[in-house]
Amino acid sequence: MEGxxxxxxxxxxxxxxxxxxxxxxxxxxxxxxxxTFATYRGISGQLYSGYQLDDYDSNRLTGIQDxxxxxxxxxxxINTEPNLVPFATxxxxxxxxxxxxxxxxxxxxxxxxxxxxxxxxxxxSHIEEKSVGSQPFFTAIYTFGTHASFDSPDEKFxxxxxxxxx
Numbered sequence: 001m002e003g004x005x006x007x008x009x010x011x012x013x014x015x016x017x018x019x020x021x022x023x024x025x026x027x028x029x030x031x032x033x034x035x036t037f038a039t040y041r042g043i044s045g046q047l048y049s050g051y052q053l054d055d056y057d058s059n060r061l062t063g064i065q066d067x068x069x070x071x072x073x074x075x076x077x078i079n080t081e082p083n084l085v086p087f088a089t090x091x092x093x094x095x096x097x098x099x100x101x102x103x104x105x106x107x108x109x110x111x112x113x114x115x116x117x118x119x120x121x122x123x124x125s126h127i128e129e130k131s132v133g134s135q136p137f138f139t140a141i142y143t144f145g146t147h148a149s150f151d152s153p154d155e156k157f158x159x160x161x162x163x164x165x166x
Contacts, residue, residue: 015157015165040090043142047094058093065096068138074130076100078123078141080114083107096140100126108153109145116145117154 009020044050047063065075075096081087082101091099100122101114109115114122123141130137145152151163160166 063094065094065138074135074137076139078119078139080119080142080144083112110150113144115154116143119143
C-alpha cells in the first residue's frame with residue numbers, strides 16, 4: 001500500500017493493528033525500497049523490475065503482466081485515478097487485458113480519485129468475479145488514498161484530528 005512503511009505498522013499508537021497482524025503471517029521483505037519516486041515510476045519498478053526516468057514514460061521491457069498473459073492468465077489493473085487521463089493512458093499502454101476504473105464517476109477521494117475503500121471494494125468484486133471462472137488471473141492495484149498527508153474520507157484514526165493518520 002502506498003506510503004505504508006514499517007514504522008507505521010509498528011507504531012506504538014496502534015495505527016494499523018490489522019495490517020501489522022497480517023504482516024506477521026505473510027511473506028515480508030526486509031531492506032526493500034521503492035525503485036523510484038514518484039509512485040508512477042514505482043509501478044513500473046514493481047511490474048517490470050526496472051527504472052523509469054520520468055512520469056508516464058513508455059516501457060518496452062517485459063513485465064509480470066506480459067509473462068503471465070503468455071501463460072494464459074487474465075491480467076488487469078485497478079486504476080484508482082481514472083479521471084487523470086495521462087495516468088489512465090499510461091496504464092493502458094502497459095498491456096493489461098483490462099484496466100478497471102470508470103472516468104467521470106463521483107469518487108470520494110482527493111482530486112476525484114477513488115478512496116481506498118472504493119478501490120478495495122472494486123478489487124474485491126473484481127477478484128470475486130474472476131475467481132468464478134477457470135482461467136487464472138493477475139490483478140494489480142495502486143492505492144492513492146494512503147499517500148502521506150492525505151485525509152481519508154472513509155476512516156478516521158482516534159478522534160480524527162491527525163489527518164495524516166486518517
